[in-house]
Amino acid sequence: MSITTSPLVIGHRGASGYRPEHTRAAYELAFTLGADAVEPDIVATRDGVLVLRHENEISGTTNVADHPEFADRHTSKIIDGTVLTGWFTEDFTWAELSTLRARERLPGLRTSNVAFNDREPILRLSELWEIVDQHSATQRRPLQVVAEIKHASYFESIGLPLDELFAREVSGWATADNLIIEAFEQSVLHRIRDRGVPGKLLFLLEASGAPADLVARFGAYARNYAEHLTPEGLAQLAGEVDGISVDKRMLMVKDLAGNLTGTNDLVARVHAAGLLAFCWTLRAENRFLPKNLRRSKQPEQFGDWLAEFRMIMDSGLDGVFTDQPDLAVTARG
Incomplete structure (x- = not known):
């Protein structure tokens, strides 16, 4: 099992290191900077329109x-076991959400992105297909979408089945070559495949905890993420999905001082099981780099991103998610 360009460089929510995430400008810039794919996070409105936001809390x-x-929509909810307070997409119709404008999610870190606040509306998933098709044509290269389905069990519980909405949305656009679908919950991936949606399936794994759908079903007896990465767990996954995607820290070997010294054998074990291996998220700022690769005490400044990016890529990954696609393309080259 392989992909055309290895590792695939995926613009994480677009080029989110340079523009507010999930905006048209972020997605278009990602492709301009050489990304092979972009990753939208997908949530739903009250009237079943799929929109692109990091979370349903906005x-x-x-x-x-x-x-x-x-103002009266401000509320608190429990989402996947966590209490969140704010405004939620599922409490708005698309007509209402379309009046809002996007803002930088990390304003203290990415101060230059703040200049683009309030310029662009929230995007619908259907608008992303148009962006991908346009850039595929102008750049004369195949481009992909890696679509993350967010909080599927929660949305199912309130009558918004994301598998059904997603299958309807991608009908006529998706092919086996332009779409990868990912989620932290395997159950929604299986339902999407059962609906005949083409494309590869990626199971997302955290460094700790357990999938929300399994917790909802089995409680304290739910199989955790670590158990999915045992030889037995990987063998089972190979019959259920096409690959996995993990936090980059799950690949890192560090010394006691927190310095990055190398990578472990996780990618090799994943490949040996017949699965694709992806990781998230490569970011250039000191805040996101291991201690020995930071180049100042300023968290927003770029550190030795090239050393980290190359070390991670050298583990043999099939795809990497990055906030700065141009830097990942440089590291790959």
Whole structure:
């Protein structure tokens, strides 16, 4: 099992290191900077429109708090076991959400991105297909989408089945070559495949905890992420999905001082099981780099990103998610 370009460089929510994430500008810039694919996070509105936001809670990524007509929508909810307070996409119709504007999610770190606040509306998933097709044509190269389905069990519980909505949305656009679908919950991936949606399936794994769908079903007896990475767990996954994607820290070997010294054998074990291996997220800022690769005490400044990116890529990954696609393309080259 392989992909055309290895590792695939995936613009994480677009080129989110340079523009507010999930905006048209971020996606278009990602392709301009050489990304092979982009990754949208997908949530739903009250009337079943799929939109692109990091989470269904949108107070940190939009100007919703500046809209007094939506003040009464401010609330608290339990999402995948975590209490969140703010405004949620499922409490708005698409017509209402379309009046909001996107903002930088990390304003203290990516201060230059703040200049682009309030310029662009929230995107629908259908608009991303148009962006991909346009750039594929102008750049004369095949481009892909790696679509992350967010909080599927939660949305199912409130009558918004993301598998059904997604299958309807991609009908007529998706092929086996332009789409990868990922989620932290395997159950939604299986339902999407059962609906005949083409494309590879990636199971996302955290460094700790257990998948929300398994916790909802089995409680304290749910199989955790670590158990999925045992030889037995990987063998089972090979019959269920096409690959996995992990936090980059799960690949790292560090000394006691927190210095990056190399990578472990996880990618080799994943490949030996017949699965694709991806990781997230390569970022250039000191805040996101191991201690020995930081180049100042300023968290927002770039450190020795090239050393980290190359070391991670040299593990043999099939794909990497990155906030700065141009840097990942450089490291790959």
